[in-house]
Amino acid sequence: MSTIKGWAANAAGQPLALTTFDVGALGAEEVEVAVDYCGICHSDLSMIHNEWGNARYPFIPGHEVIGRVTALGAQAKGLSIGQRVGIGWTAESCMxxxxxxxxxxxxxxSSVATIGGHHGGFADKVRAHWAWAVPLPEDIDLTSAGxxxxxxxxxxxxxxxxDIxxxxxxxxxxxxxxxHMAVKFAAGWGCEVTAFTSTAAKADEARSFGAHHVVASRDAAAIKAIAGSLDLLLVTVNVPMDWSALLNTLAPKGRMHVVGAVLEPIPVPAFSLIGRQREVSGSPTGSPVDIARMLDFAARHDIRPQVEMFPMSKVNEALAHLEAGKARYRIVLEAGS
Ligand SMILES: [Zn+2]
Ligand SMILES: [Zn+2]
Structure with a gap:
């Protein structure tokens, strides 16, 4: 019998408890990965609190895993024992x-989320379909890559x-x-980047991440001043905004793309789309190939998330730090500590 030991959520809102789970034999197409680092994402908090109504307890959160392959199923392809890999939101898809x-x-x-009916990375080991254990570039910084x-x-x-x-x-x-990662990627991509923040204290930091301009996101006049200028507006917040004003920052054929989990519906006036042929869209993570390309790009441009490190044993303190809005800007748990 094979076991995984990790910090499990047993019911909505309870602190995580170190728990050992019997996970049975490794599936033929699965790989097992020893966890070295695991990032904490806001989605871990949302799942721990069952904010989206789809949490299945008990489960071990954590879906930003950096680790090493320690076991290969009989049908696992393209990976070798000891290889450095990363596992993100998805652990399996039907293929x-x-x-x-x-x-x-x-x-x-029918994909399976790493923390949805599956045990994630706040643990000694995590399992995934071989295709979702994405090899890491040699020169990527392991501590911040999660x-x-x-x-x-x-x-x-x-x-x-x-095709931006x-x-x-x-x-x-x-x-x-x-x-903050979006600013770094957009700047690395070569784009002219405008950061919108409600926190004046973050303006200099946003510039240090590569933003060329910073606009106060609650300042209607400042937003109006850049009306019609942006080709892509990437929304990463999870709170309501002045959506009409933000849509009007888009250039003709511009796109507002939502990746933040805003639970309230976003009103979209038809005329703000029609007149200038604007679009509104959203997307979840990416395919294994997208992830591999992203990792290569991040390594080549030395794009590193700005992280705070916590030992895995302090996971509850780390979650409280994130929940209090104090994380600057992501938290990474270090295993074996
Ligand atoms: Zn996430
Ligand atoms: Zn499928």
Whole structure:
């Protein structure tokens, strides 16, 4: 019998408790990965508190895993024992549906989230389908790479999906866990970057991440002053905003793309879309190939999430730090500590 020991959520809102689970034999297409680092994402908190209504307890949170392959199922392909890999939001997809065969495995209707009916990375080990254990580039910084696996691919995916050009003007709404990575990726991509933040104290930091301009996101006059200028507006916040004003920052054919889990519906006036042929869209993470490309790009441009380190044993303190809005800007747990 094979076991996984990790920090488990047993019911909504309870502190995580160190628990050992019997996970049975490794599946033929699975790999087992020893966890070295695991980032904490806001989605871990949302699942621990069952904010989306789909948590299945008990489960071990954590879906930004950096680790080493320690066991390979009989049918696992392309990986070797000891290889450094990353595992993000998705642990499995069916690999035979239209989406999977088209290379959009992240859109597979029967995919399994790493923390949805599956044990995640706040643990000694984690399992995934071989395709979702993505090899890491040699020169990537292992301590800070975890948050790239979920947050990083989430903010880079629209650049890949919509073929955003380096000549584009890109706005990023919210300079937090997702947004600070979005600014770094957009700047690395070559774009002119405008950061929108409600926290004046983050303006200099946003510039240090690569933003060319900073706009106060609650300052209607400042937002109006850049009306019609942005080709892509990436929304990373999870709170309501002045959506009409933000839509009006878009240039003709501009796109507002939502990756923050705003629970309240976003009103979209038809005329703000029609007159200038604007679009509104959203997307979840990316395929294994997208993730591999993102990791290569991050390594080449030395794009590192700004992280605070906590020992894995202090996971509850780390979650409280995130919940209090104090994380600057992502938290990474170090295993074996
Ligand atoms: Zn996440
Ligand atoms: Zn599928």
């Amino acid at each position: 035979h549906c239209c989406q999977c065969l088209s290379g959009d495995q992240n859109l597979c209707a 948050p790239l696996l979920c947050g990083g691919i989430t903010v880079l995916k629209p650049f890949l999906a919509y 050009k380096p000549t584009a003007r890109v706005g990023v709404v919210g300079i937090g866990g997702l947004g």
